[in-house]
Amino acid sequence: MTETNITFGDLGLPEFILSAVTEMGFTNPSPIQQACIPHLLNGRDVLGMAQTGSGKTAAFSLPLLAQIDVEQRHPQMLVMAPTRELAIQVADACEQFAKNAKGMRSATLYGGQRYDIQLRALRQGAQVVVGTPGRILDHIKRGTLDLSELKFIVLDEADEMLRMGFIEDVETVMAELPAKHQTALFSATMPDPIRRITKRFMTDPQEVKIQSTQRTNPDIAQSCWYVRGFRKNDALLRFLEVEDFDAAIIFTRTKTGTMDITELLEKHGFSAAALNGDMTQQAREQTLDRLRNGSLDILVATDVAARGLDVERISLVVNYDIPLDAESYVHRIGRTGRAGRSGSALLFVEPRERRLLGNIERLMKKPIDEVGVPNHEQLQICRREKFVRNITKQLEHHDLEKYRGLIEDLFTADQDLEDIAAAMLMLLQGKQKLILPPDPPMEKRSSRDRDDRRGDRNDRRDRNDRAERRGYGNPVPMDLYRIEVGRADGVDVRHIVGAIANEGDIDSRNIGHIKLYDDYSTVELPKGMPKELLQTFSKTRVLNKQIRMTFVSEAQGGDRRGNNNSKRRSNDRSTDRGERSFRGERKFSEKKDRSFKESGRKEFREKRQR
The missing domain is CATH 3.40.50.300 (P-loop containing nucleotide triphosphate hydrolases)
Incomplete structure (x- = not known):
């Protein structure tokens, strides 16, 4: 029998499970479901390796739910998941699969939810418990979750639980299980700690590995x-x-x-x-x-x-x-x-x-x-198509004739209707302009030749580390500003120029000297910049980090020494930089800097003596 001809009815599942699966619109099992369901129905431990989206939830839920004794009102099936979202999703799936089984109850245990809700579900006799390792272990320690008669345990996305640091909680929970139980473990990868769990807690597990192929992948x-x-x-x-x-x-x-x-x-x-x-x-x-x-x-x-x-x-x-x-x-x-x-x-x-x-x-x-x-032409096409759809839909409105009469009342007969329509287009377009200017030219280079050009890129990076934008020699008086992004943030001079030019609508030729440091940069901008614009720049982001621009001093002549002191000056945020002279502020900063060094040396000596 080929894979495509296998149905859920061929796997030995009971009628109440098959009816629920059919109602949900599923007919053919996925490869991991075909492989796991028979093993779990026959009482074997299963070790499943498959990527997300392959149908793991149904692979363990369907055969284990089929074996739940609804007459027994105690936990029989436990599913541990790394996150509360996944726990909720698995619990919802279990409820859907078991919706035709009278008397089957479930409880979902995860952090962030009130304990009384979870305790109520456990006291009502939940046979299926789904939760995160931390909250499950918490209920065990409180004595509100009894696993002494548990039949099945499932570890879903075990590698993710390892990555999130839950693996010790998982081992503690599994140590509380009765000697006779069935285990199913699913993981996209099999790192050594997960492999150790399989050897310690699983008995002759049947390994099911679904290769990532185009047919099985989404x-x-x-x-x-x-x-x-x-x-x-x-x-x-x-x-x-x-x-x-x-x-x-x-x-x-x-x-x-x-x-x-x-x-x-x-x-x-x-x-x-x-x-x-x-x-x-x-x-x-x-x-x-x-x-x-x-x-x-x-x-x-x-x-x-x-x-x-x-x-x-x-x-x-x-x-x-x-x-x-x-x-x-x-x-x-x-x-x-x-x-x-x-x-x-x-x-x-x-x-x-x-x-x-x-x-x-x-x-x-x-x-x-x-x-x-997407370039400006693609944006224009999308915006115009959307605009046409909206207008076309509005043409079907039953009050359209009233507005036609309104146009005749508002405008004189000698005004061209096309001109009126064009003016309305300009008003209606809002911020999403229907006519866009061409994008600035960009360097065209294939990304796939990056290895051949690595040496060139490293040379450019070295130059960027020493980057100084000299500007265009513009005689306009400049002020010096500090921004809180630097080389450590991966920032290049072009990023700063682009952000300031775009957010402040400033011609790049009016952006003066820029210098990059490890954790900050300095930039010269035309003197007399409005406070509103400075506030805008304070919230502007470069590489997803706010630049928090602050005024430093007047940029007089070609003296760049003030740049080296800007970091020390920024330590005193409450000082009004605009009122103090550049020289007086530098002396203050140098004195403050010496005090920091002396206190640092004293702290170091005390630690060494201790």
């Missing part, structure tokens, strides 16, 4: 953009504007990043929300409900927050920050293209992150195609 179109020519925020807005997606997830590396990007998207008219570990569980669940019901289109999340997330609407995943390990990339893009649906994934790669891209490509066993930022 249909995900993957592409990457090498960060150059545009700031990441600007590029993100362009990609989202031209991409045809139902719902999207944008992954960032930090919680702060989720909030900043959400604010950016909302400012530009996108329906977006953040999902991170600082949110209460109620707020997280409400956000996910909005994503599912269509009132939210874009979710900006960290890896942990979106772990195990499965929403059918998600058709686009954007890796705004490249993950530090390749496995995380696989899990990220697995949020789309699930259960046979198509999807697309976009990865932003900065120059210093090429090595991480290489790790991902080796794991995926294929190169990720490079794409360019």
Whole structure:
């Protein structure tokens, strides 16, 4: 019998499971389900290795739920998951699979939820318990979770539990299990600590390894953009504007990043929300409900927050920050293209992150195609098509005739209707202009020849480390400002010029001397810059970090020595730099600097004596 002809009915599952699966619209099991279900029905331990989105949840849920004794009101099946989102997802799936089994109850245990809710579910006699390792262990220590008669335990995404530091909790829980039980462990990879668990707690496990092939992997179109020519925020807005997606997830590396990007998207008219570990569980669940019901289109999340997330609407995943390990990339893009649906994934790669891209490509066993930022012509086409759709829809409105009469009342007969329509277009376009200027010319270079040009790039990096932008010799009087980004942030002079020119609408020729230091930079700007513009620059971001621009001094003549003292001057934020002379402030800073050195040496001597 070929793989495509096998149905769930051929695997030996009971009728109440088959009816639920049929109602959910599933007919043919995935490869991992075909391999695991018979072993688990026959009482064997199973060690499954497969990527996310392959159908692991049904692979262990269907055969184990089939063996639950609903007459016994105590925990019989325990599933441990690395995150609360994945635990909730698994619990929901189990409830769907067992919806035709009368008397079967489940409990979900995870941090962030009130204990009384979980205790109530346990006291009602839940046979199926799903939770995170920490909360499960907490209930065991409290005596509210009794595993003495447990029949089945499942470790879902064991490698992720290892990465998150839960492996000791997992081993402690497994040590509490009765001697006779059945174990199923699923993991995308098999590091040594996970292998040790299988040897210690599993009995002759049946290994099931599903190779990553195009047939078993979701249909995900993957592409990457090498960060150059545009700031990441600007590029993100362009990609989202031209991409045809139902719902999207944008992954960032930090919680702060989720909030900043959400604010950016909302400012530009996108329906977006953040999902991170600082949110209460109620707020997280409400956000996910909005994503599912269509009132939210874009979710900006960290890896942990979106772990195990499965929403059918998600058709686009954007890796705004490249993950530090390749496995995380696989899990990220697995949020789309699930259960046979198509999807697309976009990865932003900065120059210093090429090595991480290489790790991902080796794991995926294929190169990720490079794409360019949508140009002004593509933006124009998308905006005009959207505009035409909206106007066409409005032409069907039943009150249209009243507004036709209003036009005749407002305008004289000698005014051309086409001119009136054109003026209305200009008003209606708002911030999204329908006519865009051409993009500035960019250096055209293939990213795939980066290895051949590594020496040249290193030479350029060395020059950037000593970067000084001399400006254009403009005689306009300048002031010196400090910004809180530097070489350690991966900043180049062009990044600073681009940010200031774009945010302040300043011609780059009026941006004077720029010098990069390790953790800050200095820049000269025309004298008399308005306070409002300085406030704008304080919030401006370069490579996703606020530059927090502050005034330092007047930039007189060609004297650049003030740059070296700007870091010391910035230590006293309360001092009014604009009122003190440059020379007096330098003396103050030097005196303060000497006191810091003396206190540092004293502290060092005291530590050495202790």
